[in-house]
Amino acid sequence: MDAGEVQLTMRKLWVTLCAATCAMMVAAAPASAFKVVVDAGHGGRDPGAVSAGGLQEKYVNLDIAQRLRTELQKRGYEVAMTRDTDVYLSLAERVEFTNEQNADIFVSVHANSHPSTSAKGSMVLYYDAAYPQSDYPSSAEMTTWSDVSKMLARQTLDGVVAKAGTENDGLVPSAVYVVRMGTIPSVLVETAFLSNRSDAALLADAAVRQAMAEGIAAGIAEYAALPFPDIMNHWAKESIMRLKEKGIVNGINHYFYPDRPLTRAQFAAILDRTFHFEEPAADPNGSCQKLANADKGSAKPASGVTVTSNVYGGSGNCSPVPASFRDLPVTYWAYETLMKAAKLRYMDGYADGTIRPDQPITRAEAAALLDRIVGSKLPQTTKSFADVPADMWASKAIGRLYAAGIIGGVSDTQFAPSRSITRAEISAMMDRYVNGSQKP
Numbered sequence: 001m002d003a004g005e006v007q008l009t010m011r012k013l014w015v016t017l018c019a020a021t022c023a024m025m026v027a028a029a030p031a032s033a034f035k036v037v038v039d040a041g042h043g044g045r046d047p048g049a050v051s052a053g054g055l056q057e058k059y060v061n062l063d064i065a066q067r068l069r070t071e072l073q074k075r076g077y078e079v080a081m082t083r084d085t086d087v088y089l090s091l092a093e094r095v096e097f098t099n100e101q102n103a104d105i106f107v108s109v110h111a112n113s114h115p116s117t118s119a120k121g122s123m124v125l126y127y128d129a130a131y132p133q134s135d136y137p138s139s140a141e142m143t144t145w146s147d148v149s150k151m152l153a154r155q156t157l158d159g160v161v162a163k164a165g166t167e168n169d170g171l172v173p174s175a176v177y178v179v180r181m182g183t184i185p186s187v188l189v190e191t192a193f194l195s196n197r198s199d200a201a202l203l204a205d206a207a208v209r210q211a212m213a214e215g216i217a218a219g220i221a222e223y224a225a226l227p228f229p230d231i232m233n234h235w236a237k238e239s240i241m242r243l244k245e246k247g248i249v250n251g252i253n254h255y256f257y258p259d260r261p262l263t264r265a266q267f268a269a270i271l272d273r274t275f276h277f278e279e280p281a282a283d284p285n286g287s288c289q290k291l292a293n294a295d296k297g298s299a300k301p302a303s304g305v306t307v308t309s310n311v312y313g314g315s316g317n318c319s320p321v322p323a324s325f326r327d328l329p330v331t332y333w334a335y336e337t338l339m340k341a342a343k344l345r346y347m348d349g350y351a352d353g354t355i356r357p358d359q360p361i362t363r364a365e366a367a368a369l370l371d372r373i374v375g376s377k378l379p380q381t382t383k384s385f386a387d388v389p390a391d392m393w394a395s396k397a398i399g400r401l402y403a404a405g406i407i408g409g410v411s412d413t414q415f416a417p418s419r420s421i422t423r424a425e426i427s428a429m430m431d432r433y434v435n436g437s438q439k440p
């Protein structure tokens, strides 16, 4: 058996195994359940705030947190509790627990206290990168989630005030540990003031605690209903949403991560979903000449984006396509797409036998790959960016895509060819191609 046959046998085995178990796995655990970490503040030897009447915050927090869990589960969300009993947990332990959950959001439940007994009402704390505190630096992730955490804070506060009728004390940019050090959008809800007589009476009332839990849950539901909370204020939002509608781009669970670099596998998948490539003929090497010659192809289809095998641009590389790549196991999520991309020669492997699926793709590479597929149908014009000299390997591709209004520079004179392209930038590029050329 040669390497190709082994690969094929392994693949058949996987397909057989998968047929038996994957359907069951998919049915049993939908990957799309929105997951919330609910954190009841304080506990054990740490009572938190205490009202004049002796009501301890740790009990109030746990009761509201448990009610919140019930409300969230009713909505079909998955919930993980940092504590479900009267135990002490350090702040670091709460964050560590949360980081292990692969959850979508973190919500900490507290009750407030203030030396002035007249202070009352609800507020929600979140980490805001616009108000950094040098003595309390945030995790790198929380800086990027700043706007998203604020959106979650807004929804949560509106929910609790509307349901529980407490005074609205607003959103509070804060450096408290649990909203500053995690890896997912995080908020801390201060439900009401135990130091205030009327607020303490509210917190002592089970019906009000239930209303608070329902309000927080309603706010979370508003947030969870957003298609991708992390693109709501993003410049590429419209492009991303149009491509999502067409099934061309996906999020990663409930977020889109617009400013993360796009990987080679992700780009191959986007191209495959855009062009609906057919599996190539059994002998892809035999059709190499045709693929290479297709660069002289005719007009772009007037509508639709389905391209059939006789119009691929191809790389012009006619060396045999490997039967496998040593860094592409058959179980890799984009295995078939990448093998097809290699056979169709719009994405080549490397001389060392790899195809590097998780390697970020640069702006020049992304332009070159799209150009292999559509370039022959574009006006053959050039555009000189100061950082794309005419003899640069990707300059023709960049020029054609620029002239067609599919890709833009990072400024009038700069293209940044060797910078990783972001998921937002690729969405804008593909949107301009799919939904009509607009000048970038």
Ligand SMILES: [Zn+2]
Residues within 6 Å of the ligand: 041, 042, 048, 049, 057, 110, 111, 112
């Ligand atoms: Zn507290």
